[in-house]
Amino acid sequence: MSVGDWIKNNQVWKSIFRHPAPRDRRNRVVVMLTNVFLHLHPVSVRKSGIALSYTWCMGGLTFFLFLVETVTGVLLMFYYRPTLEHAYNDILSLRDVTTLGILREIHRWGAHAMVIAIWLHMYRVFLTGSYKPPREFNWSVGVILLVLTLLLSFTGYLLPWDQLAIWAITVGSNMARATPFLGHEGPGAALLNVGGVPLIHSGSDARFLLLGGKFVSGETLLRFYVLHCVAIPLAVAVLIAIHFWRVRKDGGISGAL
Amino acid sequence: MAHGSLTSPVQNGLGVYYILCALMSVGFGVYQVRQRSRFAALLAFAWAGLFGFHAAAYLAHQGWVIPHSVTHLVDAYTNAISYFVVSTVAFAVLLIFRKPLTEPNVAWTLMNLTLLAFGWSLTNYDFRDIVAKPDNVPIVMLLAAVGYFTWLPLRRAVLNDDLIAAGKPVLEKDDEKVLVWPDLVYTELIAMIICTAILVVWGILLKAPLEAPATTARAPNPSKAPWYFLGLQEMLVYYDPWMAGVVLPTFIVIGLMAIPYIDFNQKGNGYYTFKERPFALIMFLYGFLVLWVVLIVLGTFLRGPNWNFFGPFETWDAHKVDPLNNVNLSDMFWLGLGSTPEQIAKAYGWFVREIPGIILTVLYFVAIPPLMAKTVFRNFFVKMGFLRYMTLMTLILFMTSLPLKMVLRWTLNLKYIVYIPEYFFNI
Numbered sequence: 001m002s003v004g005d006w007i008k009n010n011q012v013w014k015s016i017f018r019h020p021a022p023r024d025r026r027n028r029v030v031v032m033l034t035n036v037f038l039h040l041h042p043v044s045v046r047k048s049g050i051a052l053s054y055t056w057c058m059g060g061l062t063f064f065l066f067l068v069e070t071v072t073g074v075l076l077m078f079y080y081r082p083t084l085e086h087a088y089n090d091i092l093s094l095r096d097v098t099t100l101g102i103l104r105e106i107h108r109w110g111a112h113a114m115v116i117a118i119w120l121h122m123y124r125v126f127l128t129g130s131y132k133p134p135r136e137f138n139w140s141v142g143v144i145l146l147v148l149t150l151l152l153s154f155t156g157y158l159l160p161w162d163q164l165a166i167w168a169i170t171v172g173s174n175m176a177r178a179t180p181f182l183g184h185e186g187p188g189a190a191l192l193n194v195g196g197v198p199l200i201h202s203g204s205d206a207r208f209l210l211l212g213g214k215f216v217s218g219e220t221l222l223r224f225y226v227l228h229c230v231a232i233p234l235a236v237a238v239l240i241a242i243h244f245w246r247v248r249k250d251g252g253i254s255g256a257l
Numbered sequence: 258m259a260h261g262s263l264t265s266p267v268q269n270g271l272g273v274y275y276i277l278c279a280l281m282s283v284g285f286g287v288y289q290v291r292q293r294s295r296f297a298a299l300l301a302f303a304w305a306g307l308f309g310f311h312a313a314a315y316l317a318h319q320g321w322v323i324p325h326s327v328t329h330l331v332d333a334y335t336n337a338i339s340y341f342v343v344s345t346v347a348f349a350v351l352l353i354f355r356k357p358l359t360e361p362n363v364a365w366t367l368m369n370l371t372l373l374a375f376g377w378s379l380t381n382y383d384f385r386d387i388v389a390k391p392d393n394v395p396i397v398m399l400l401a402a403v404g405y406f407t408w409l410p411l412r413r414a415v416l417n418d419d420l421i422a423a424g425k426p427v428l429e430k431d432d433e434k435v436l437v438w439p440d441l442v443y444t445e446l447i448a449m450i451i452c453t454a455i456l457v458v459w460g461i462l463l464k465a466p467l468e469a470p471a472t473t474a475r476a477p478n479p480s481k482a483p484w485y486f487l488g489l490q491e492m493l494v495y496y497d498p499w500m501a502g503v504v505l506p507t508f509i510v511i512g513l514m515a516i517p518y519i520d521f522n523q524k525g526n527g528y529y530t531f532k533e534r535p536f537a538l539i540m541f542l543y544g545f546l547v548l549w550v551v552l553i554v555l556g557t558f559l560r561g562p563n564w565n566f567f568g569p570f571e572t573w574d575a576h577k578v579d580p581l582n583n584v585n586l587s588d589m590f591w592l593g594l595g596s597t598p599e600q601i602a603k604a605y606g607w608f609v610r611e612i613p614g615i616i617l618t619v620l621y622f623v624a625i626p627p628l629m630a631k632t633v634f635r636n637f638f639v640k641m642g643f644l645r646y647m648t649l650m651t652l653i654l655f656m657t658s659l660p661l662k663m664v665l666r667w668t669l670n671l672k673y674i675v676y677i678p679e680y681f682f683n684i
Contacts, residue, residue: 028438041437048429050441053413056406057448064449068456088470095467105460112395113456115485119399119545120406126516126541127410128429129525129534136517143513150485157483164392166471167480171490175502178681186499187682215473255429255527 040244042252049253054128058121059253062149063240065114069152072107073229075100080159082225084218087161111153118149130254138246141239148236155228158221166216169224173216176207183207263320263380271379272316278372279308285365297362304369311376322380323570332568337494338667340559340566344551345660348543351411355531359412368404381570387558391466396484396557403550407542413529421530429528478562478575487556488549494564495662497673497683505655512652516541519649521640544656583672586614607677614675618684621658626650 007013022031032043048054079098080090094101122142125131131139158169181188182205189200202214212219251257263271286301314320350358357363378384388397417427435441482490492501516537524533531538559566561573587598590613602610626647630638638646665671675684 022438025436028436031438032436038438038442041441044434044436045441046431047433047435047440048431050435050444051429052444053409054429056409057444060445060448061452064452068453091467095464102457102460105463105465106456108465109395109459109463110456112392113398113452116395116399116402120402122513123403123406123545124410127414127529127538128527129530130527131517132520132523132526133517139517140514143510146513147510153485154483160467161471162468163471163475163477164466164468166473167477168483170476171480172482172486175489175498178498179503180499183499183503185681186503187677187680190680256523 040248042248045252046255049255055253056120056124058117058124062114062117062121065110065117066236066240068110069107069114070233072103072110073233075103076107077229082159082221084161084221087159087221091160091162111156114149115153118146122146125254128254132256134257135246135250135254138243138250141243141246145236145239145243148232148239152228152232152236155224155232158216158224159228161221169220170216173207173210176210177202177205179206263318263322265318267380267385268315268318268320271320271376272312274376274379275308275312275315278369278376279305279312282308282369300362301365304366307373308369311373320380323377328381328568328570332571335559335566335568337555337559337566340555341551341660341663344547348547351407352531352539352542355411356415359408359415361412364408364412371404378569383572384570387569387573391463392484393557394463396553399550400554403546407546410529411531414531417528417530418532421533427528427530479560479564481556481560484553484557487560488552491552491556491560492659495659495666497681499681500684505659508652508655512656515648515652519641519645519652521645540653540656548656548659583666583670585673585676586617586671587611587676589669589671607679611675611677614673614684618675622651622654625654 001009018034019030020027022028029043032038032041076094079094081087091104094104125139125142154169154172158165177183177185179186181192182200183189184198184200184202184205184207186200186205189205190198192199202208208214210220210223211217212223247253282301282305286298286305289298289301311320358367379388387393413428417429420427481487489501489506492505495501496505520534520537522534522537524530525537558569561567561571562575562577563579565577565579567573567577585598587601587610591598591601591610598610608615629650630646634646634650637649641649662671662674665674673683675682677683
């Protein structure tokens with residue numbers, strides 16, 4: 001008996017993989033049904049529906065890049081502390097000292113790539129009319145995922161705590177100041193007052209909520225860190241699950257039923 | 258480094274760039290030989306020769322710099338107006354002449370011309386300074402990807418439209434089913450490996466930027482949002498933050514989510530086509546390509562200190578002065594009647610002062626939809642019903658308000674249509 005046979009006839013192996021290798025038609029079907037990750041896919045698909053010239057693979061790549069960002073992000077969290085005292089220096093040591101500091105490069109370029117990939121995915125889905133019934137709802141879920149992807153990237157932008165970071169976030173979050181009714185420089189905010197005392201001011205408006213202060217500060221860093229590492233990824237993960245599940249329930253990636 | 262000179266790393270980089278271009282052309286030539294298309298093969302090899310010549314020159318450090326006569330000419334004629342107008346015209350030309358333009362040999366030639374122009378431009382110090390910033394590299398990649406992924410679906414749409422006209426099944430039509438294992442899972446595996454490899458190489462070649470420690474004491478000029486929001490930041494030139502930064506982005510998101518509920522056209526589901534859904538495609542492509550990507554490029558590469566416009570080869574001079582003498586609609590109106598807006602406001606209050614703009618704005622949103630429903634959109638209105646139609650029109654009116662405001666700014670120097678600083682309500 002060869003080593004390979006010994007491994008495959010072992011109780012441990014058999015307890016994990018309950019069927020032979022997917023070499024014949026039957027087992028190629030069974031493998032899709034018995035593996036939790038593979039069963040995100042259907043068992044069979046239309047041949048034209050998986051052609052690269054049709055799908056561009058952009059949805060799949062967006063998901064893969066999300067996984068890359070998750071893995072590199074978790075590892076980066078070991079080296080990074082979101083405080084005014086440490087943030088910048090931790091990035092410096094990631095660059096200069098830490099073994100595998102390239103993690104930060106991969107995380108940053110992967111984030112850019114994810115933004116590009118998700119745009120191209122939406123572009124393809126639109127151009128093939130794949131949002132049409134019965135897939136209307138899943139398109140809307142996809143739009144939310146797109147917004148969350150941009151927010152993930154935006155919140156991550158602040159974390160290096162360099163000039164690029166705080167000024168980009170300052171420029172971006174200044175918009176919240178002008179939110180109608182909810183920003184202190186927004187139209188209608190002055191109407192929200194009690195006996196002339198304004199409810200919406202620079203210490204209570206939408207921007208204050210976003211930044212945790214009247215300007216980008218240590219509180220903002222903590223807030224963005226938690227959003228970036230915990231809150232948004234959790235929301236994205238749940239929505240991805242819905243997105244994939246609906247692809248299958250709505251009868252594949254595109255085409256009338 | 259002195260302007261107008263090429264360092265050896267730059268020459269080496271350009272050499273590698275031209276080698277890659279030449280290799281692509283060789284590949285295309287070999288493909289054409291196999292297709293037995295002699296002229297196309299000859300053309301491809303001629304391109305390969307041209308790129309190869311460039312590669313040899315730059316690798317031997319004998320490369321040349323793009324002539325100043327050219328860069329000065331380009332800078333002299335590019336400004337926010339010409340850039341946006343040319344982009345819009347190019348977009349229209351692309352859609353109207355999509356058949357000849359997406360023909361592989363034509364598209365290939367256009368791409369090579371672009372690559373050549375990009376290579377020559379990179380020899381200019383100021384161009385390179387902006388384009389080669391680590392955080393701007395993704396935008397160059399985005400442009401290449403958007404170019405390719407606009408050609409591909411348009412090409413397939415042209416082919417499919419011909420097939421449909423001839424009564425034949427479209428390219429994507431087949432009833433053959435394949436098993437996901439191995440056909441799809443292996444494609445996914447290969448895609449993941451290639452993606453990982455690209456990320457690792459990218460990470461090794463290009464260090465993630467890290468600037469000086471954050472300080473609120475010194476603001477960089479220009480201060481820019483992350484690149485994917487620069488289209489929105491560009492809108493700030495024409496709109497106040499509450500519109501450009503809050504209302505319009507909200508409408509973009511709502512509008513995108515509403516698309517499947519507005520589009521009643523059941524055709525074109527699952528294949529590329531243009532003729533079966535021209536309206537949906539024109540609207541979406543204009544929004545994505547011109548109002549989003551073109552504005553991002555403008556905001557990233559062509560907006561310098563103080564958000565002034567700079568030509569692609571122009572030095573970002575923080576002291577450049579661009580006189581702004583924009584006026585409000587109420588100024589024009591009341592001054593035209595021999596009064597001043599201040600006098601009107603004093604006598605009758607701000608509402609009367611701004612009444613021309615308020616009427617125009619209300620008319621824009623209230624009068625245009627029924628007018629269109631009676632005329633050009635008669636079919637839409639009948640098929641969509643009131644609610645769908647009004648949603649569509651509101652979204653379209655918000656979308657077109659941006660190019661409209663741009664044109665008003667360029668032609669009439671119009672600042673605000675409605676100007677009520679008392680309530681931060683400026684449109």
